Amino acid sequence: VREQDTVSRLGGDEFILLLPDTDAPGAARVxxxxxxxxxxxxxxxxxxxxxxxxxxIALFPKDGADLDTLSKCAxxxxxxxxxxxxxxxxxxxxEIQAHSDRTLLLNNALRRxxxxxxxxxxxxxxxxxxxxxxxxxxxxxxxxxxELGAVSPAEFIPIAESSGLxxxxxxxxxxxxxxxxxxxxxxxxxxxTMAVNLSSAQFRHADLPQLVTSIxxxxxLDPGLLELELTESVAMTHPLGAIAVMDDLRQRGVRxxxxxxxxxxxxxxxxxxxxxxxxxxxxxxxRDITEDxxxxxxxxxxxxxxxxLGMQTIAEGVETEGQLEFLRAxxxxxxxxxxxxxxxxxKEFQNYLRKAALKLF
Ligand code: C2E
Ligand code: MG
Ligand code: MG
Numbered sequence: 001v002r003e004q005d006t007v008s009r010l011g012g013d014e015f016i017l018l019l020p021d022t023d024a025p026g027a028a029r030v031x032x033x034x035x036x037x038x039x040x041x042x043x044x045x046x047x048x049x050x051x052x053x054x055x056x057i058a059l060f061p062k063d064g065a066d067l068d069t070l071s072k073c074a075x076x077x078x079x080x081x082x083x084x085x086x087x088x089x090x091x092x093x094x095e096i097q098a099h100s101d102r103t104l105l106l107n108n109a110l111r112r113x114x115x116x117x118x119x120x121x122x123x124x125x126x127x128x129x130x131x132x133x134x135x136x137x138x139x140x141x142x143x144x145x146x147e148l149g150a151v152s153p154a155e156f157i158p159i160a161e162s163s164g165l166x167x168x169x170x171x172x173x174x175x176x177x178x179x180x181x182x183x184x185x186x187x188x189x190x191x192x193t194m195a196v197n198l199s200s201a202q203f204r205h206a207d208l209p210q211l212v213t214s215i216x217x218x219x220x221l222d223p224g225l226l227e228l229e230l231t232e233s234v235a236m237t238h239p240l241g242a243i244a245v246m247d248d249l250r251q252r253g254v255r256x257x258x259x260x261x262x263x264x265x266x267x268x269x270x271x272x273x274x275x276x277x278x279x280x281x282x283x284x285x286x287r288d289i290t291e292d293x294x295x296x297x298x299x300x301x302x303x304x305x306x307x308x309l310g311m312q313t314i315a316e317g318v319e320t321e322g323q324l325e326f327l328r329a330x331x332x333x334x335x336x337x338x339x340x341x342x343x344x345x346x347k348e349f350q351n352y353l354r355k356a357a358l359k360l361f
Contacts, residue, residue: 001019001030002019004021005018005019006018016074023059024059027059028057028089031055031057031089032089034053034055035053035087035089038050038051038052038053038087052086052087053086053087054079054082054087055078055081055088056073056074056075056079056080056081056089056091057077057089057091057092058071058073058074058077058092059092063092073092073096074092076096076100077090077092080096105148106151106156107163109145109148110143110159110160110163110165113145113169118143119142119169119172120141120142120143120345121140121142121173121176121177121180121346122139122140123137123139123140123177123180123344124137124140124336124342124343124344125340125349125352126138126192126193126195126314126336127334128333129328129334130333133357134353134356135192135193135334136193136195137194137195137349138197138229138343139173139194140153140197140343141153141157141169141173142343143156160199164201166199166201167201167205170198170199170202171202173196174196174211174226175215175218177194178194178196178215178221178226179219179221180194181194181221181225182219182220184350185221189350189353191222193255194225194227195229196226196228197259198228198230198234199234200231200234200237203230203234203242204238204241209248209249212226212249212252216254222253223252223253224253224254226254226255227278228249228254228255228256229280230242230246230256230258230259231259231263231264232258232259232265233260233263233264233265235270236264236265236266239267239274242270242274243273243274246276247275255278256274256277257276257277257278258276258278258280259280260282261281261302262282262284263284268305271309276311277311278313278333279306280314281302281303281313281314281315282317283316283317284317285298285299285302286299286315286318286323286327287319289322289326289327290320290326296326299326303327303331303332304330304331307331313332313333313334314333314334314336315332315335315336318336318337318338320339323337324339340356
C-alpha cells in the first residue's frame with residue numbers, strides 16, 4: 001500500500017486498510033493485489049498452506065461518513081465475499097444493506113419467537129411405495145410473526161444457526177414433534193415414524209444423544225419411531241465425529257437419515273460407516289426426473305447404491321404421477337411431496353391420514 005495508507009489489525013484474523021483519496025477502481029486494484037499476494041504458499045513443517053482472504057470494501061462518503069458505519073458496511077460486504085466462496089472481494093451495495101438489515105431484524109424477532117408462541121410445526125406425510133400407506137411424517141418448522149408475516153425456514157434457520165438460537169428452537173422442535181406423535185398414538189393412530197431435521201449446531205452439540213433420549217422418555221415415545229435428518233454436507237464436514245454421534249444415537253434406538261442427498265460430496269466409504277437408515281434423494285433431482293436423462297441416471301444410481309448398502313430411500317419433492325411411477329419402477333422405498341400433500345398443521349394432518357386410509361394408490 002501507499003505511504004499515506006493505514007493497515008491495522010482489528011483482532012483475530014480481521015484487518016482494516018484505510019486508503020485515503022482512493023476511488024472504487026483504486027480500491028479494487030488494492031484488493032486484487034492483496035489476493036495475488038495471498039496466493040503465495042507458506043511452508044510450515046511438511047505443510048504447504050495458503051490463505052484465502054475475503055475482502056469487503058466500503059467507500060467514504062457514499063457508504064458512511066464515519067469509521068463505525070464504514071467498517072460495519074465493509075464487514076457486511078466481507079461476509080458476502082465469504083458467502084460467495086471466499087478468496088475474493090465485494091463492494092458494499094444497497095442489496096447487501098437490505099439483506100443485513102433484514103438479518104438483524106429477523107434475528108431480534110426470532111429471540112422472542114419461542115416465548116411468544118409464534119413457532120409451529122407442520123407435518124408432511126411420507127408414503128410407502130409398496131403399500132401406498134403413510135408410514136411417516138416430516139416435521140417442518142413454521143414461523144408466523146405478527147408484523148413480518150410467515151417467514152420461510154430457508155430464510156430464518158441459517159440466521160438461527162449463526163446466532164445459536166437454533167439450539168433452544170431445535171430442542172423445542174424435537175420435543176413438540178415427538179410429543180405430537182405420542183399423543184396421536186395414544187388417540188389410536190397406527191404408529192408412524194416422525195422425521196425431524198437437525199441443524200449442524202445441534203448435531204455438533206455434545207449433549208445431543210442424551211437430550212434426545214431424555215425427551216423421548218419425557219414424552220413416552222419409542223425411540224424407533226424417531227428419525228433424525230442430517231444434511232449430507234453436515235455429515236461429511238467432520239465425518240469421524242459424525243460417525244461417533246450417529247453410532248451413539250443408533251445405540252439409543254434412533255434412526256438417522258441423510259437429507260438432501262446428492263447435493264453434497266459424499267465419500268462412499270464414509271457413507272457405509274455412517275450406517276444410516278435412509279437416504280433422502282434431493283428434490284432437485286426429482287424435479288426433472290421424467291425428462292432429464294442425467295437426473296434419471298443419478299436417481300437410479302442412488303437407489304441401487306442405497307439398496308446394496310442396505311439403506312432405504314425416500315424421494316423428496318414428488319409432485320407428479322410420472323415422477324412417482326419412475327421412482328417406483330426403480331425401487332425407491334418411499335416418497336414425499338405435494339403430489340400426496342403439502343406439509344399440514346397437526347389437525348389437518350390427522351384428517352389427511354383418515355382420508356388416505358380409505359384410498360390407497
Ligand atoms: P428439507 O428438510 O429438505 O425439507 C423439504 C422442503 O421441501 C420443505 O420446505 C418442504 O415444504 C418442501 N417440499 C415438500 N414437498 C415438496 C414438493 O413437492 N415440491 C416442492 N417444491 N417443495 C416441497 P420448507 O418447509 O420450506 O423447509 C425448508 C428447509 O428448512 C428444510 O429442507 C430444512 O432444511 C429446513 N427446516 C425446516 N424445518 C426445520 C427444523 O425444524 N429444523 C431445522 N434444523 N431445519 C428445518
Ligand atoms: Mg428434511
Ligand atoms: Mg431435503
